[in-house]
Amino acid sequence: MAGSTFGTNFRITTWGESHGAGLGVVVDGCPAGLALTESDIQSYLDRRKPGTSAYTSPRKEADSVKILSGVFEGKTTGTPISMMVCNTNEHSKDYDDLKDIYRPGHADYTFDQKFGHRDHRGGGRSSGRETIGRVAGGAIAAKILKEKGISFLTYATQIGPVRIDPNHFEPGAISENPLCMPDAKAAVEAAAYLDSCRADQDSAGGIIECVITGVPAGIGAPVFDKLDAKLAQAIFSIGAVKGFEVGDGFAVANANGSTNNDAFVSNEAGIAKATNHAGGILGGISDGSPIIFRAAIKPTPSIGKEQKTVTKDGRETTIAIAGRHDPIIVPRAVVVVECMAAVAVLDLMMENLGSRFE
Amino acid sequence: MAGSTFGTNFRITTWGESHGAGLGVVVDGCPAGLALTESDIQSYLDRRKPGTSAYTSPRKEADSVKILSGVFEGKTTGTPISMMVCNTNEHSKDYDDLKDIYRPGHADYTFDQKFGHRDHRGGGRSSGRETIGRVAGGAIAAKILKEKGISFLTYATQIGPVRIDPNHFEPGAISENPLCMPDAKAAVEAAAYLDSCRADQDSAGGIIECVITGVPAGIGAPVFDKLDAKLAQAIFSIGAVKGFEVGDGFAVANANGSTNNDAFVSNEAGIAKATNHAGGILGGISDGSPIIFRAAIKPTPSIGKEQKTVTKDGRETTIAIAGRHDPIIVPRAVVVVECMAAVAVLDLMMENLGSRFE
Amino acid sequence: MAGSTFGTNFRITTWGESHGAGLGVVVDGCPAGLALTESDIQSYLDRRKPGTSAYTSPRKEADSVKILSGVFEGKTTGTPISMMVCNTNEHSKDYDDLKDIYRPGHADYTFDQKFGHRDHRGGGRSSGRETIGRVAGGAIAAKILKEKGISFLTYATQIGPVRIDPNHFEPGAISENPLCMPDAKAAVEAAAYLDSCRADQDSAGGIIECVITGVPAGIGAPVFDKLDAKLAQAIFSIGAVKGFEVGDGFAVANANGSTNNDAFVSNEAGIAKATNHAGGILGGISDGSPIIFRAAIKPTPSIGKEQKTVTKDGRETTIAIAGRHDPIIVPRAVVVVECMAAVAVLDLMMENLGSRFE
Amino acid sequence: MAGSTFGTNFRITTWGESHGAGLGVVVDGCPAGLALTESDIQSYLDRRKPGTSAYTSPRKEADSVKILSGVFEGKTTGTPISMMVCNTNEHSKDYDDLKDIYRPGHADYTFDQKFGHRDHRGGGRSSGRETIGRVAGGAIAAKILKEKGISFLTYATQIGPVRIDPNHFEPGAISENPLCMPDAKAAVEAAAYLDSCRADQDSAGGIIECVITGVPAGIGAPVFDKLDAKLAQAIFSIGAVKGFEVGDGFAVANANGSTNNDAFVSNEAGIAKATNHAGGILGGISDGSPIIFRAAIKPTPSIGKEQKTVTKDGRETTIAIAGRHDPIIVPRAVVVVECMAAVAVLDLMMENLGSRFE
Secondary structure, three states, X not given: OOOOEEOOXXXXXXXXXXXXXXXXEEEEOOOEOOEOOHHHHHHHHHHHOOOOOOOOOOOOOOOOEEEOOOEEOOEEOOOOEEEEEEOOOOOHHHHHHHOOEOOOOOOHHHHHHHHOXXXXXXXXXXXXXHHXXXXXXXXXXXXXXXXXXXXXXXXXXXXXXEEOOXXXXXXXXXXXXXXXXXXXXXXXXXXXXXXXXXXXXXXXXXXXXXXXXXXXXXXXXXXXXOHHHHHHHHHHOOOOEEEEEEOOXXXXXXXXXXXXXXXXXXXXXXXXXXXXXXXXXXXXXEOOOXXXXXXXXXXXXXXXXXXXXXXXXXOEEEEOOOOOOOOXXXXXXXXXXXXXXXXXXXXXHHHHHHOEOO | OOOOEEOOOOEEEEEEOOOOOEEEEEEEOOOEOOEOOHHHHHHHHHHHOOOOOOOXXXXXXXXXXXEOOOEXXXXXXXXXXXXXXXXXXXXXXXXXXXXXXXXXXXXXXXXXXXXXXXOOHHHHHHOHHHHHHHHHHHHHHHHHHHHOOOEEEXXXXXXXXXXXXXXXXXXXXXXXXXXXXXXXXXXXXXXXXXXXXXXXXXXXXXXXXXXXXXXXXXXXXXXXXXXXXXXXXXXXXXXXXXXXXXXXXXXXXXXXXXXXXXXXXXXXXXXXXXXXXXXXXXXXXXXXXXXXXXXXXXXXXXXXXOEEEEEOOOOEEEEOOOOOOOOEOHHHXXXXXXXXXXXXXXXXXXXXXXXXXX | OOOOEEOOOOEEEEEEOOOXXXXXXXXXXXXXXXXXXXXXXXXXXXXXXXXXXXXXXXXXXXXXXXEOOOEEOOEEOOOOXXXXXXXXXXXXXXXXXXXXXXXXXXXXXXXXXXXXXXXXXHHHHHOHHHHHHHHHHHHHHHHHHHHOOOEEEEXXXXXXXXXXXXXXXXXXXXXXXXXXXXOHHHHHHHHHHHHHHHHOOOOEOEEEEEEEEOOOOOOOOOOOOOHHHHHHHHHHOOOOEEEEEEOOHHHHHHOEHHHHOOOEEEEOOEEEEOOOOXXXXXXXXXXXXXXXXEEEEOOOOOOOOOEEEEEOOOOEEEEOOOOOOOOEOHHHHHHHHHHHHHHHHXXXXXXXXXXXXX | OOXXXXXXXXXXXXXXXXXXXXXXXXXXXXXXXXXXXXXXXXXXXXXXXXXXXXXXXXXXXXXXXXXXXXXXXOEXXXXXXXXXXXXXXXXXXHHHHHOOEOOOOOOHHHHHXXXXXXXXXXXXXXXXXHHHHHHHHHHHHHHHHHHOOOEEEEEEEEEOOEEOOHHHOOHHHOOOXXXXXXXXXXXXXXXXXXXXXXXXXXXXXXXXXXXXXXXXXXXXXXXXXXXXXXXXXXXXXXXXEEEEEEOOHHHHHHOEHHHHOOOEEEEOOEEEEOOOOOOOEEOOEEOOOOEEEEEEEOOOOOOXXXXXXXXXXXXXXXXXXXXXXXXXXXXXXXXXXHHHHHHHHHHHHHHHOOOEOO
16 A cells, blocks of 8 residues: 555655654655755654643653755755654553554554554554654645745644634734643633543543635645645544534535625735635635634543453453553644645645646 | 546546536546446436426436446446536526626636636536536446445435434435435425525535445555545545544544544454444544545535625626526535545555555 | 556546547646647647558548537636547447457457456557547647647658668658658658568558657656656557667667767857757756657557467467558557657646746 | 656655765555565665676675664565665765766756756766665565566676677576676676776666566556556666667567567467567566566766866866766666566556456
C-alpha cells in the first residue's frame, strides 16, 4: 500500500515509526529560491511536542529536525527536501506486555488484519508520532503561503463539554493557555474538566477550528479536487479525526437557501460576500473570503481505566494502559491540522498556475 | 486543472456540462470478466433523475446511459468503459438573463475568477448534472462490491429540522417515501416542512447517512490514503456537501476514551467489536464492522426568493431565480453519496491486493 | 489496470476499441480561453486515417471527431474536453475466423493471459485505432504549444532498408510523398521497396524522427520525470515502437566525451550550444536547442503470408491474414508520434510554472 | 517540480545531492512480511560504488546504507522503508572553480535555467550519486521478484567501438572483468581502448543489455502503462541514457513482418514462442519469454581535455575538468539499469493483481 504521499505539485512523503530510528518526510516540488533553515521547521515541531503542559504527555521528546537535502546556501534548490527527526526517548519495553493484546480504539487489530506483521511498539506507524513528517512538510508550505500573504489561525473551540464563547473571541489567548483556546475563561473550565478526566484515568476529545485568510479567489478544481475535498482528505488523514466541516458545516441541514446563501456585494476592493456561511469556498473553489473549517478529535484511546478486549488469538481479557499518554490530543493536534491544511492549499495553488491560457 | 479523475486502481474520469451535448465518464481499471449491461447502470441513474416526486425538480431528464466501450459479449474486458448520457431537455435560454449575474451560493463567481471564460448555462460544469458520471461509474463499483458481499444502505436522517427517530429505524420505508427517510412518520413531517419552504420560494438542507456492510477488515492505507480520508474526499467532492463524519463523528468531542473506545470481543466468527462508535474504521483501516458515515447537504442555492447580489462588473442588483429547481437536493443526492462511497471503497480494496508478501 | 491516462497537469484518458461503438479521449487540464474547433482536431486525425495512399490500408474510415464538452462559444472552459469518433466501417465478421487463433506479433495471446475475456475483433483495445484518442488529445496540446512558439516537424528517415540522405534534407517533400520522407528521391525508392513487400504478402518497418523547435530552456524535472524519460514513455506507449533515442542516440556508445559534449557559446540571443549531440536535453531538462528524437517502428504484424501459430487451446496451425491491412505503419504513425510528444512536452511545461519561488 | 517519485503501487521517492549530508530513498508499497536486512541492499550498492577497478573513479565512497524504518524484527511491515547513505568523501572545494562555469554535457546550465538557484558542488542533484536511492529501492524490488522466480542478467554489450561476440556469450565472465562484459576477450580489448581514452584525457560510452527471465505472461497495461513504456521511462530517467530499445529494437526498421513476427508454438509447458524478436513483450504486456532491452550510455561528460564553454554571465572560456572522474560510466550503471527495471516490473506486477474479476 503506497499511501504515504500527499499532494501532486507540492508533495510530502512521510516515513517512520514511533520506536524506530526516527521519522521524517521528503518534500518534493518545493520551488527553488525560498530562504529556509531548520529553525523555520523547528518552531512548528515545538508546537506539537509533548511535555509542554500538564495536559500533554510528560514524555520528553526533543524532536530536533535536520534538513538533509534540497537546501543550499540557505535557500531551497527546487529538489527534494529530506528532513529527519531521530527518536531518542523510546521506552520500547513499555509495550512488551501489549504486543499480543489489541488496544481498543487503536489500529493494532486492523494493522494485523492488513499486514500480518506489525511493529507493536507504541503503535508503530499508526502512532501520533507519524505526524512529525506532516508538520515538518507543512511548515515549509506555511512559509511559502505566508510570503504570499496567506495566514492561518488554528485553535480549539471545544474541549469535552466546554465550548468557547464566540462572542468573546480572544485570538491573543490561544498561545497563552495550554489548550489553545481563544477564550481564557473557557480554557480554565476546560482545564478543570481535564483534571477530572485524568483523576478518572480517562481522556477527552474536542474540536479544532482553522481560519485561513488571504487565499485569493480561484484556488481549487471543480470536481474531485475541490479545495474542500482535498482539505477533507488532508484533515481526515490525521489519526484521531472523526468529523470535518466547512463554513456552517452540519448546521446547513437546518438552514434555508435564503439564509445559507451569502449575498455578493461590491466594495472598494471589488466583489465580496456580505456573510460567509460557505466558509470561503463555492463550488470547490476559493471565493476570496476567509476559509473556515472544523475537525472533531476523538478522546485519546490510551487510558488507564480498565477496558475489555481480546488477545491476538481471540482470548478475552482486560487492559489498563499505563505509560505517559496525553489526556487529550487536541492541543498538540492544532499544529498538525494547520500544517495539513497548508500542504493542501499550497498544492492546489500550484496546480492553479496553469488554469488560464495566456 | 486536471481534477476530473478519482481513484488510482479503479478510476473514474467524468466530463460534461449541464447544457452541452451530454455528460459521461470513463471507468478505467475495472477488472475483466464482470457481467455488465446498461440496465445495471440505468437503475442507479434513475435514482438520481429529477421529476420523480413533488420534492424534486419537475424537469424531465431521461438520462439514458449508453456503454460505448470496454464491454464485449456482455462482460467487461478490463479496458476503459466509456459511458455517456445525452442532454435532451436543455432550456439554455432560461439562463440568458443570468449570464452576467453571480448567483449567491453558486460557483459562478469562483469559476470566473479561476477560468475567466465560463459556460453559464445551468452552471455548466458546476451543475448537479456533473454527478451523472459519478453515478454511472459508481454503479459499476457497487456491482463488483455486491458480488464480494458488500452492500450499501443510504438514506436521509434529517430534512431541515425534521430528524428520524433512531429507535424506529425502518429500512423498508426508504424506498417508499420520496425523501428516502427510514422513518415513515418523519417523512410525512419533512414533506410538510418542504411544502412550507416551497410556499416561501425557499429551499432546505439535510443529512444523508450511509451504512456499508460486508467490508472485510484490512481495507485502507495507514497514512494519507486512510479509508476515512478517501471517503472524506469522495463525499466532500459532491457539490452541496458541507460536512462529513464517521461513526460518532462530531459527538466524539464530548465523549471520553472509556465511552468512545469500542471493546473487542470474541465470538464464533472470530474477533469483533461490542460497539461501533468508530464507524467501522480504526487507524484508517476497516475493522470488519459496518462502515457508517454522514454528510451534511446544504439547501439548494437556486431559490425563487429575491436575493441581493452583483453583476460581473460589480454593479449591485437583486435576483429571483425562476426555473425548475429542486426544493431540496437530499433525495437525489442519496445515490450520489452511495456511488462515490462505492468507488472509494473499491479503489482501496484493489490496492489492498498487494499488501502482503506471500 | 488503470493505464489509459497519460499526463499530470495536461492529461489525456483514452477509450474505445477497434470494432466497438467508437473511440475517444477526455482531455483534462486544458487551460481556459483557448480558441478551439473540431477542425483543429480533424486536421490531425486526417493525417492518421487510412485510405489516403497506396501505402496505407484501403479501409475507408471517416474518423470524424465531435467535441462533446469543455468548449463554449468557441473557447475552452478549463473543464474536461471529451471528444469522440464513431466507428462506421467495422467488418467484424472478418475476424470471426481469428477469434481462437493467436496472431503472431499481435497482443491476442497476452490480452488473454492478462484479462481472460477479450474483444478479438480487429485487436479490440490493442488495435491501432486506439491512437485516435491520442491524436485528438495531442492536437489540442500542439495548438497550445504552437501559440507559445513551439513547432513540430515529424517525418520518416528510414523505410525498410531505404534511408534519407541527411545532406539533402527537403522539409517540403514531407507532405508531398505518401511516406512522409524529407527526401523525394528516397521516397521513390522506398515506395518501390514497399511494392515488393506487398507482392510478397509481407510488410515493412521504419524510423520516425521528430524535431521540436522553440522549447525554452528549463522544461523537464531532474529525476524520474526528465523530459526525455517522459518522451520515452509517451513514444514507447505507441503500439509498434521498439526503439527510442534522443540526439545522437545509440551512436553515443562509440563517441568520446570530447566529441559528444556540446560546447556552450555566447551569441546575441544569449547562451547557446555550438552543436546538438544531446538532442536539446541536458540532465533531463530542455537546453533551448531543438529537441530531436527517433522512434523505431516494427513491420505491420498482419501479413498475408502464411505464418505458424497456435489456437487458444494450444493446437498448432497456420494463419494467413486477409483483410485490408497497412503494408507499413510508419506514414500513419508520424502524426501519432508528434501528438504524443506534444502531450508530454506540454504536460511538463505546465508543471514547470511552479519551479521558482517569486 | 515533484518529479522524484517513480511507481504507483511499489513506489520509490529519492532525495539527496552529491555533496549534501547524504542521499536516500523512501520505498512505499512494499508488501509486509518480506525478510530484509541492510546486507540485501548493500550488495547492490557495492556494485555501483566507485574505486573498484582502474575503470571507475578512484574516489572512495563507502556508501553504507542504513534502514531507518519499515522493517521490524527482520521483516518488512508494509509501511514506508526509509534508507539513507551518508556522504563521507566530499571534496566540495574541488568544485569552487566550477561554480560559475557551465560544464559541457552536464546539467549546470539547464538547472540554472529552471531553478535559478543551484547546488553546483559535484552536480548536486544531477550527480550520478542520485542513483544511490534508485539502487537501494531497486534492491528491494529485485529481492521480491527473485522470490517470485524472476531474475535479472545485466551486462555491457559494447564499450566504445568494442562489441561482444554474441556467439560466444559467457555469462560467467560478467562478474570476472571490471567492465561487466559477457565476453572475456572483448573485455580485454575494451580495457585497452579505455586506457587510450584515458591517456587522451577523454572518456567513452557503451551499451548495456538486460535480460529478465521468469516474468509470467500478462504483466503490463495495454495503453500508456505498457510494460515497455514504463521500462522506457525508468531507464531513460537514468542520467546518461540516450537510447532504449526492446527485443530487436532499431533493427526492426529493416525487418519484414514475416521475419519479425515470432511464431507461437505449443510445448509441454503450454504456449510459447519459437523466437523472441519482440523481446518478451507484445502489445505492452509480457508474453512469458525473456524480456530483453538495451540502453545506450553516453561518454562521461567530465573530461580532462580542454573544452570550450561559457561562464554564467555568458563570457566564453575553456575548461579542463580535473578531479576523480569515471572514464566510462557503463560498468557502474549496470546495476542502476537493473534496479530501475526491477522497480518498473514489480510496480506493474502489483497493479496486475486486480486485473481479473473473480
